[in-house]
Amino acid sequence: MRLLQSLLSRGDRVAVEGGRLVVEAASGIVVPDEWLQAKSDQLLRDIAAESGQILFAYCGYDTGKYGVHKSPGVTLRYRNILTGEHAHVIFNAELNRDRNTVHGKKGASLPKGRFRVGRGYAFVHFWQSLGLDLPRRLSDFHDRMGKLKGIVITAKLNTGNRLDKKSISPLDWAAKAETGVSTFATVSDKSPTNVRQLPDNAPTILPDKELVQTQVVRTFQANSSACDKPCVLSNQVRAYQAPSYPPHKDVKDQSNDEWLQDYIGVD
Numbered sequence: 001m002r003l004l005q006s007l008l009s010r011g012d013r014v015a016v017e018g019g020r021l022v023v024e025a026a027s028g029i030v031v032p033d034e035w036l037q038a039k040s041d042q043l044l045r046d047i048a049a050e051s052g053q054i055l056f057a058y059c060g061y062d063t064g065k066y067g068v069h070k071s072p073g074v075t076l077r078y079r080n081i082l083t084g085e086h087a088h089v090i091f092n093a094e095l096n097r098d099r100n101t102v103h104g105k106k107g108a109s110l111p112k113g114r115f116r117v118g119r120g121y122a123f124v125h126f127w128q129s130l131g132l133d134l135p136r137r138l139s140d141f142h143d144r145m146g147k148l149k150g151i152v153i154t155a156k157l158n159t160g161n162r163l164d165k166k167s168i169s170p171l172d173w174a175a176k177a178e179t180g181v182s183t184f185a186t187v188s189d190k191s192p193t194n195v196r197q198l199p200d201n202a203p204t205i206l207p208d209k210e211l212v213q214t215q216v217v218r219t220f221q222a223n224s225s226a227c228d229k230p231c232v233l234s235n236q237v238r239a240y241q242a243p244s245y246p247p248h249k250d251v252k253d254q255s256n257d258e259w260l261q262d263y264i265g266v267d
Contacts, residue, residue: 003039004046008175016047018131019151019170041081044152048082051173055081056155056163058148063095063115072096074115074123078163081152089155089163091123114142122165130170 007014011026021040023031048055056078063074072095078087093115097108110116116139117123127134127141130151135144152171156164 002046002049003042004050004175007043013174014043014047015174016152016171017174018172019153021047021150021152044081047173050175051171053154053171054157055171056087056153057081058151058153059086061113061145063093063113065095066090072115076148078153085161087155087157087161087163089165089168091117091126091165092121093117093123114139117141126165126168129168 004014007023013022013024013026015022015024021044023036023043025031044055044057059077059079061074061076063072065072066075072093073090074093075088075090078089079085080087094117095110095115097106097110098116118138123141124134124138130148130153132144132147135141153168154171155169156167158164
């Protein structure tokens with residue numbers, strides 16, 4: 001039995017909201033971080049198979065000059081969650097300085113990995129379509145690229161494993177626990193209010209005054225260890241209700257049934 005089906009059969013809620021994987025335990029128990037990290041790829045593969053859509057996870061980016069005219073741009077590298085095959089999308093970007101600064105003269109090349117764009121650039125529209133806030137300066141995207149990790153996208157795939165940039169959108173998917181039937185929702189301009197997103201460096205235990213006494217929702221980022229560059233996982237927790245319990249054995253060595261037994265607790 002697939003892990004996704006096992007969770008749903010227990011009444012748990014599994015969804016992808018705004019591209020982010022969400023697991024909500026029916027018991028209200030907090031899902032331990034190490035289990036989420038170890039099982040995220042497996043769950044996303046199950047979701048890809050169940051949804052019938054081609055899903056992609058972010059791996060990293062490069063800058064360079066492309067084509068006959070050596071046009072400057074930034075390349076985002078993705079991988080197909082189900083097959084592991086790599087894909088990419090290229091956006092126009094500027095790789096030189098637009099004015100004199102203490103760091104260099106106007107027209108000089110920016111340091112490796114840095115780029116700048118204007119508000120009308122397709123990259124800016126792509127960024128905002130994923131529900132991400134723009135940096136204070138549009139030349140500071142290089143410090144924000146890690147925010148793309150964990151946002152699962154759908155897109156049409158053109159020749160040469162190139163993503164159609166106009167078709168890119170974050171995945172919104174949910175399965176009904178009683179039937180296991182997939183449902184899809186269109187991406188809203190407003191972020192969901194039922195899941196509170198914390199910054200990567202935020203503590204995972206909230207102050208007492210911020211505890212929520214109803215349900216526990218855990219969202220986590222896709223494990224992209226299959227990419228050329230390792231992608232760091234982060235976890236966001238809406239509330240804390242119970243301590244995490246250590247697994248009986250290393251989670252990598254557990255079967256799905258063993259993992260589920262530890263995860264859900266004593267019946």
